[in-house]
Amino acid sequence: xxxxxxxxxxxxxxxxxxxxxxxxxxxxxxxxxxxxxxxxxxxxxxxxxxxxxxxxxxxxxxxxxxxxxxxxxxxxxxxxxxxxxxxxxxxxxxxxxxxxxxxxxxxxxxxxxxxxxxxxxxxxxxxxxxxxxxxxxxxxxxxxxxxxxxxxxxxxxxxxxxxxxxxxxxxxxxxxxxxxxxxxxxxxxxxxxxxxxxxxxxxxxxxxxxxxxxxxxxxxxxxxxxxxxxxxxxxxxxxxxxxxxxxxxxxxxxxxxxxxxxxxxxxxxxxxxxxxxxxxxxxxxxxxxxxxxxxxxxxxxxxxxxxxxxxxxxxxx
Amino acid sequence: xxxxxxxxxxxxxxxxxxxxxxxxxxxxxxxxxxxxxxxxxxxxxxxxxxxxxxxxxxxxxxxxxxxxxxxxxxxxxxxxxxxxxxxxxxxxxxxxxxxxxxxxxxxxxxxxxxxxxxxxxxxxxxxxxxxxxxxxxxxxxxxxxxxxxxxxxxxxxxxxxxxxxxxxxxxxxxxxxxxxxxxxxxxxxxxxxxxxxxxxxxxxxxxxxxxxxxxxxxxxxxxxxxxxxxxxxxxxxxxxxxxxxxxxxxxxxxxxxxxxxxxxxxxxxxxxxxxxxxxxxxxxxxxxxxxxx
Numbered sequence: 036x037x038x039x040x041x042x043x044x045x046x047x048x049x050x051x052x053x054x055x056x057x058x059x060x061x062x063x064x065x066x067x068x069x070x071x072x073x074x075x076x077x078x079x080x081x082x083x084x085x086x087x088x089x090x091x092x093x094x095x096x097x098x099x100x101x102x103x104x105x106x107x108x109x110x111x112x113x114x115x116x117x118x119x120x121x122x123x124x125x126x127x128x129x130x131x132x133x134x135x136x137x138x139x140x141x142x143x144x145x146x147x148x149x150x151x152x153x154x155x156x157x158x159x160x161x162x163x164x165x166x167x168x169x170x171x172x173x174x175x176x177x178x179x180x181x182x183x184x185x186x187x188x189x190x191x192x193x194x195x196x197x198x199x200x201x202x203x204x205x206x207x208x209x210x211x212x213x214x215x216x217x218x219x220x221x222x223x224x225x226x227x228x229x230x231x232x233x234x235x236x237x238x239x240x241x242x243x244x245x246x247x248x249x250x251x252x253x254x255x256x257x258x259x260x261x262x263x264x265x266x267x268x269x270x271x272x273x274x275x276x277x278x279x280x281x282x283x284x285x286x287x288x289x290x291x292x293x294x295x296x297x298x299x300x301x302x303x304x305x306x307x308x309x310x311x312x313x314x315x316x317x318x319x320x321x322x323x324x325x326x327x328x329x330x331x332x333x334x335x336x337x338x339x340x341x342x343x344x345x346x347x348x349x350x351x352x
Numbered sequence: 353x354x355x356x357x358x359x360x361x362x363x364x365x366x367x368x369x370x371x372x373x374x375x376x377x378x379x380x381x382x383x384x385x386x387x388x389x390x391x392x393x394x395x396x397x398x399x400x401x402x403x404x405x406x407x408x409x410x411x412x413x414x415x416x417x418x419x420x421x422x423x424x425x426x427x428x429x430x431x432x433x434x435x436x437x438x439x440x441x442x443x444x445x446x447x448x449x450x451x452x453x454x455x456x457x458x459x460x461x462x463x464x465x466x467x468x469x470x471x472x473x474x475x476x477x478x479x480x481x482x483x484x485x486x487x488x489x490x491x492x493x494x495x496x497x498x499x500x501x502x503x504x505x506x507x508x509x510x511x512x513x514x515x516x517x518x519x520x521x522x523x524x525x526x527x528x529x530x531x532x533x534x535x536x537x538x539x540x541x542x543x544x545x546x547x548x549x550x551x552x553x554x555x556x557x558x559x560x561x562x563x564x565x566x567x568x569x570x571x572x573x574x575x576x577x578x579x580x581x582x583x584x585x586x587x588x589x590x591x592x593x594x595x596x597x598x599x600x601x602x603x604x605x606x607x608x609x610x611x612x613x614x615x616x617x618x619x620x621x622x623x624x625x626x627x628x629x630x631x632x633x634x635x636x637x638x639x640x641x642x643x644x645x
Contacts, residue, residue: 184617324491
């Protein structure tokens, strides 16, 4: 067990290292003078040289890389061009909001997707199953900002049921603050869930149909267990683990969706930060945001895999 | 969610008559025929955009008009016609979608086939594929697109370069099945080189999967392009559906001008849905277990 956890963690670290290294070199190989990205307007050659020296950009590439890695390990993601503030501080301020948004969408997709997927598998060919097949394919065609903006226009602005932006009403205190938080979260989470749910439940249905054909389900039937017990206790137990891993694999897509949703709803997470940084060409913030999101996704993915190993009695590690 | 799950099996080479028959049975399915029709209409719209609507430029007199006979999809806060924007946006979406898909397919097929047949390549290729699939692609593409000058060309390169791992994984898994077949051993015994076996024996066996991948990868590329344009990283000289949505978002009149959101959204939905359905139905048709052939 310990060996599995260790090797999975090592794989996660390796993934992040490869991502950081390749983006470091890719960004420096791309055409474009880094100083022109930092300062608008004309600069004298002396000013340019001074700026390059300040950021250490005049040293050989490998030296830059080594010091970049060393700084990263100490939690230094560089200084924002626009806000003259450490990038790490800016992102750490914003990250909880993205985790709340993506985490809620993750949990709700699983919680709603499992009963739908299982029912569709049990009642194959019935209306729920057919609807799910259509939605499962349709879900791939949904564009997150489209869904988010239409929800914002109709449920937010026109009907006025939900706030159209932000994460919380700053004037609220105590229980009212939590209510306001939840109220602001509804539309952004709904946008993500609507896009993820169909394909997720459809894949779950396919897994479940496979599980229901297994010998131990027939054995349970022979033992006279009720259909309900066979499906929900024996079948689901074996279908739920792959369902969890499956969702873990979708974390990257979920984070991408969160970036777009936050942009639509002016939700103060890392996604909205990325959108603002694009407008200001604040390129250390973009790089830092990518690294932080990559670390989050890879770590969450590794944790899902470890959870799988702990929960699955068939894997004796 | 990523690409729809495809059933994987090996298809032996078929005679021309059988190819015609399978095209016929493919198009006889209403969903397949409808999807192909929608795709054709989109292609016509993209090619003949200048004949269908004038390129939207400058400000017009009719500001924020709701959809009417004069402006089918209404107008935006600058008085530009949304229908014209959507028609011209079709060009960008189709060009980037197809071109990025071709890049991804070429890279993915080459890497997938190489790792299916050559063991040492497989170890390296699998690590790279796994790393790329594990990372959040959109923030990665944003970071690169922000640094280079955004144009149709650079967006195509960036999207194509990050779309190949899914293709590589799919082609590799089917390639592994084919490589284990007796006729590959036969070719090796006859003295065929590795290159010849991969290009002449394995590639033809996976080619229908490659065709399906083109459609599914293109539909993901269209979504990626729309996402980058929506974040302000699109080509500033080309209309794009994502850019129309960005304008709607920025205009501050999104609650009134719902048409500025709805019509480009429908365009994305229609294009991606038809490409996906066309690809999946094609995949079903070539499956001998489904069509009784």
